[in-house]
Amino acid sequence: MAALEEEFTLSTVPLGAGPNGLLGVEQSDKTDQFLVTHGGRTVILYKVSDQKPLGSWSVKQGQIITCPAVCNFQTGEFIVVHDNKVLRIWNTENVNLDKVFKATLSAEIYRIHSIQGTEPLVLFKEGAVRGLEALLAEPQQKIETVVSDDEVIKWTKVFMVFRHPVLIFITEKHGNHFAYIQTFSSRTLSKYTLFHGQEEKSVIQNFTASVDRKFISLMSLSSDGCVYETLIPIHPRDPDENQRVVRSLLLKTVVAGNAPSGVALTVLDQDHVAVLGPPLPASKECLSIWNTKFQTLQTSRELPQGTSGQLWYFGENLFMLHGKFLTVIPYKCEVSSLAGALGKLKHSQDPGTHTVPHFVNWETSRGYGFGSQNSEQSKRILRRRKIEVNVPPPAFEQLLSTIKKDSEKDIEVELCKFLAVKRTPDFHAIVGDIVLELLGRHTTEPSFYPRNSLMQLIQTHVLSYSLCPGLMEAALEKTDVQMLQLCLQQFPDIPESITCACLKIFLSISDDSLQETEINMESVSDCSDPVQEKMDEQTEILQNGFNADEQNCDSCDRKLNQKPQDAAEETTSCPVVPKRAALLRNAILHSAYSEMFLLPHLKDIPAQHVTLFLQYLYFLYLKCSENATMTLPGLHPPTLNQIMDWICLLLDANFTVVVMIPEAKRLLLSLYKFVKSQICICSELNKIEVSFRELQKLNQEKNNRELYSIEVLELF
């Protein structure tokens, strides 16, 4: 969630807007230190966290600084231009700007760019670009003219793309705008005409840009108060041709249309932009943070003393002129979490500031942009839900009233519309209310069972048992196995009694009725094939580790081996039909429970069902032990621990009953044998642990150097 922190004032010297105001704020090579160039004669280096100046330099009376001072990140020196043509380079140890290095150039400089990782780049008013080193080597070199007559550079920025700088500048000629992209990796300059699209009358007031791998996203703030985005490829297909690029609407009316002055725009990160300006025609000026992805206003801060339409953003700090002082507002955008979002809603209402009350309706603002979509933006549309553009989102109340009286079909249609709308923070609560409303009607009028709507609501992934307490009971009543499975998979907080009731239904439902239902069979089929007949071998192998001459164990073995062949098959092929297996495996075994609460309910399950379930669990166990990792195949298989826990629980709850059932005898015997072997393994492991400890001790003694030793050590 984006947030603005408490603002503070940086300079104590009042500044005026206009030519004697602020020329620029630039980063220096130290974090937290910034170069502030006052229009006129002064450059001040501030340490922002301390709010104090570290150094100040002025040019002589009569000279005038024409371009903001920058820091050369490669050398740590500062560079400023005065009187358009004169470069001054100095460092923090210099006191007087008159005595520092000076270079007079042959053409007028528009701007010097300096970013991490490359030498400073000098942009001349005629559009030529030079690296600083090359320029200093021959200051009087001829500078070519790139832009035509009457074309004036309006704005410029530089990026690093794949470790090479890319410079963009925008020019204006008779109300038309052109973008120039200068790449330094391939030394190409490409020119684009910015096509205004439908809103010809608006005048572009401010630019900002961000870059990703292939495109520069140029955002412009127009006099109609909207933000437009233009995507300009960094590497053009045909560099010589004058190409046109189309702009599209990104945010609608972020500032009041035809604001007199003081509007500015800057990109904060991928999804956020900061906008400076009055949100409504009559209101005071504001700094607002907008999320471009969701087109929502994240936060805003009123600037009652007015501002100058200049905004800089460096390393978590926004710089702007508030009244006559340079103000810093730290900006943070943390990864939003649900807890954070819920908590934020409460205290976002700071006293003294008030958030701007109007939100953009994203449906209508979308409608504008359709004519001039480019590929990037159409992709963005696809990502959203496909809905008819002109249908107004049905209000929650409207849906509720539909639920009260209309048919299931109508409800489904309304629900579809409702779910298509953007989710609000309290979406889960609203969905819970809808479910309760549906269930309420179901109780009063039993024939009404809006199954499809309920399924659709469950699949929103926001429901939990406690949000719609009656839902699972209703499904149990209707023996709606499919919905129960869905609930078990989705809800995190199902009481053990309900889990157990579901289990009962899953075990008791007839195979015929199972065939008719649609059940998520996720990865169960590959597990229902019979287990290979190698169980007996396995037990032999297990026994090699310990005393094999135990009478009991042998006798069971013998008994087992004496069983007819068909009985052996019975235990090793899946004892339940795949659909039932899917229910048990994907829903029940994964559900959360607490033994204490589950046990009493398990006692209520009829004995033959317990046996069936046990057989199935045992089958799963055998499946598990087929491979070395002891896992089941499939996407979300139950773990061995989950299977074992359920076996133990079932036996704990029903042992007295199960032990009396003849069908379960063979199963119990195998389980008994299994436990026995486990105990043997444990005791063996205990023995091994002791031996290992002895070995470790021996090893330590070997490593342990003497109490006193002399070693040779080569020291550097």
Next chain:
Amino acid sequence: ASTSGAEHASARARGAAVERDEPPAIGIRCVAYNNQSNRLAVSRTDGTVEIYNLSANYFQEKFFPGHESRATEALCWAKGQRLFSGGLNGEIIEYDLQALNIKYAMDAFGGPIWSMAVSPCGSQLLVGCEDGSVKLFQITPDKIQFERNFDRQKSRILSLSWHPSGTHIAAGSIDYISVFDVKSGSAVHKMLVDRQYMGVSKRKCIIWGVAFLSDGTVISVDSAGKVQFWDSATGTLVKNHLIANADVQSIAVSDQEDSFVVGTAEGTVFHFQLVSVTSNSSEKQWVRTKPFQHHTHDVRAVAHSPTALISGGTDTHLVIRPLMEKVEVKNYDAALRKITFPHRRLISCSKKRHLLLFQFAHHLELWRLGSTVATGKNGDTLPLSKDADHLLHLKTKGPENIICSCISPCGSWIAYSTTSRFFLYRLNYEHDNISLQRVSKMPAFLRSALQILFSEDSTKLFVASNQGSLHIIRLLEGSFKHLHTFQPQSGTVESMCLLAVSPDGNWLAASGTSAGVHVYNIKHLKLHCTVPAYNFPVTALAIAPSTNNLVIAHSDQQVFEYSIPDKQYTEWSRTIQKQGFHYLWLQRDTPITHISFHPKRPMHILLHDAYMFCIIDKSLPLPNDKTLLYNPLPPTNESDVIRRRTAHAFKISKIYKPLLFMDLLDERTLVAVERPLDDIIAQLPPPIKKKKFGT
């Protein structure tokens, strides 16, 4: 001989400390956290009390030596950052944190003291005694005054806790908890604790700890492994958590009363938090949230600072576990800290005679290092032609622990001090025989020393006594003469804890726990200058030969070099301050405890902490955050260019650890003393056995 770099033969005295009658490792008995000063007081089973400054990188800035008869059972802070302890000798002790001595000891007349608690307003002190009495003391500005007894109970009072309003107290005894009304002094409720332990009736159930919350809940921890919640208004059990198969020995509650921590005899620390029952209801309940297993033995004491859980116990480690949700910046302060070794030097060496003096709680050991005639290549262990000799085992007289000790560089003098006496011995070497002669009639002012140092030529003895004075004594053959005493700066009573003398004998540097380092001119016997005070305490001091540069290490891992003749920081020190230390250097968690110099290489500074030693070569470029700080020796087959390019000023070796002491004996010999953790663990009683496999 190798082709590049110097070759040092290194003598390693490995665990030379472990000897026949080694006393058991000294476990932690109590911890007390003071919120105002962010300091932690820790008492050990031998009666030692240590003060850790949590703001200064967890540095152990002060300590009070132990005493055989003064086993501390309770420790608490009162208003104005006054520290009190109570112990089995029945005395309440107040400590003077400025002068580093005991302000007074006062008998409570109730037999051994088992528990102590300061009232929420900080002006009343409660002690629980062996005879079942709970005694209330009024804390006056300079002493404590007995006020009255509460109703006498049947058996010893093992734990006490005040209600935050100060009107009631809870007292844990054996088998029951009493709630007292402070005004009347009578027991309001008596809450019987179940002796049953997992169905088996134990003989007794000892209430090891109680905590009284402002809503009237009393939380108790007992020897049956239970954490129980009681309603003090009705005297009924509200909730029971069985958390261990052994004793739960300690409890500490946070100031906000939204979380508490308990420690068990199995070495586990459990964190309990007050959590909402459902997401939006106001009803809250205590839930056991996190278990931590940082100890192997009993966790005898726990404390809860606003941001961390602190625990200590029999295994001697002090563990500080930050609560991630309370830590705002996820920086290195959020890391777990385990403090095992003292933050001061316990070993001194005589370079001339190759002797090491080891200081223990109640005795000193003098060892002569062995020698070899063999040579070898890097990494070899050479056969010994002569093994190390245990020359001397010097037991202290009396019950007091040794505070500090020192052997002179020539090896002929040994000095040590306890809280009340100062001892000086003259050693005579005749072939293989060694004779020891005590110098008698020490002057009265030499009673208790915090630090002792001999000059390089062993003719002078410098003693930092408490109350801040520094004595200089000239040593003659078998006798001594008091030369001078530097009195502390007017108005300060802070004791000097660290001393350093220049090899030419002209300068003496002394530092306290917080004020700057003072440098004295010994020739003219006057204060020469004071190094500007720094926010963090000094952990080690040394003066370099020839240049007389004073090297100061601070607990925040900064190292300064100050030129004594020029009275200013050296150019190198300024450069490194400007550029900043490498972030990994600043993230080390043990302080530098010793600094020394190579006689022939003036550009080298050798320093060490518990886990590494470092040679700073001032002639090489400083590392920045992008370079590799721990730069192991580049393989010799690399070209010189690469070796030079990767070289920087910090040459770090972690080959010896835990490192208690390291010094250069001569140009080619380095002595390192390790204290292997295994040896400490071996001395501990066996931990509670837990089965790993099976049932």
